[in-house]
Amino acid sequence: MFRSLKLLGVAALATVGLASGVQAADDTRIAVAMPEAAARNLRLEMVDNLRALAEIQSLLAAGKVAEAGPVAEKSLGIGAMGRHRSEPMDARPGAHMPPEMHAIGVEGHRAASEFARVAATGERDPALSALTGIYNHCVACHSIYRIR
Numbered sequence: 001m002f003r004s005l006k007l008l009g010v011a012a013l014a015t016v017g018l019a020s021g022v023q024a025a026d027d028t029r030i031a032v033a034m035p036e037a038a039a040r041n042l043r044l045e046m047v048d049n050l051r052a053l054a055e056i057q058s059l060l061a062a063g064k065v066a067e068a069g070p071v072a073e074k075s076l077g078i079g080a081m082g083r084h085r086s087e088p089m090d091a092r093p094g095a096h097m098p099p100e101m102h103a104i105g106v107e108g109h110r111a112a113s114e115f116a117r118v119a120a121t122g123e124r125d126p127a128l129s130a131l132t133g134i135y136n137h138c139v140a141c142h143s144i145y146r147i148r
């Protein structure tokens with residue numbers, strides 16, 4: 001599921017974070033400073049990530065497995081990476097991420113493209129497993145980083 005040992009470590013860290021329960025009072029996430037424009041773009045993109053996952057999940061539930069692939073590829077896959085590339089530096093979220101955080105983001109896009117590949121087979125169980133691969137990156141990054 002994870003392509004590198006480093007990410008496996010990240011996932012383990014995320015699990016520890018979740019197991020102990022992330023509470024406001026003992027928020028141990030790393031604070032990443034980001035200009036307001038980049039933070040706004042990041043949040044809007046995140047809301048769309050969640051929308052895409054909900055759409056994917058409901059397609060899987062309806063047995064429309066092959067249709068879920070293109071949704072993942074378009075909204076979350078490698079092709080969805082670098083959407084803010086042509087914007088000024090202070091509006092580009094990726095440019096303000098520490099390398100480890102950025103790597104989780106890139107691997108998350110890869111996981112979505114992998115999901116799309118698996119979903120194209122039309123087999124639901126492997127697709128569900130690949131969907132977990134996407135979620136793991138959402139959880140890993142959120143468990144480790146915050147921007148406010």
Ligand code: HEC
Pocket residue numbers: 043044046047049050053076101102104105108134135137138139141142145146147148
């Ligand atoms: C590379 C890191 C990273 C990845 C991967 C990531 N997120 Fe986020 N996400 C963030 C950060 C940072 C925030 C802002 C947290 C804060 O406000 O401090 C955020 C915020 C959010 C929010 C709240 C948006 C708002 O309006 O405040 C949602 C919803 C969200 N993410 C969904 C997702 C989903 C779903 C995925 C997986 C498909 C995902 N994220 C993957 C870093 C990430």
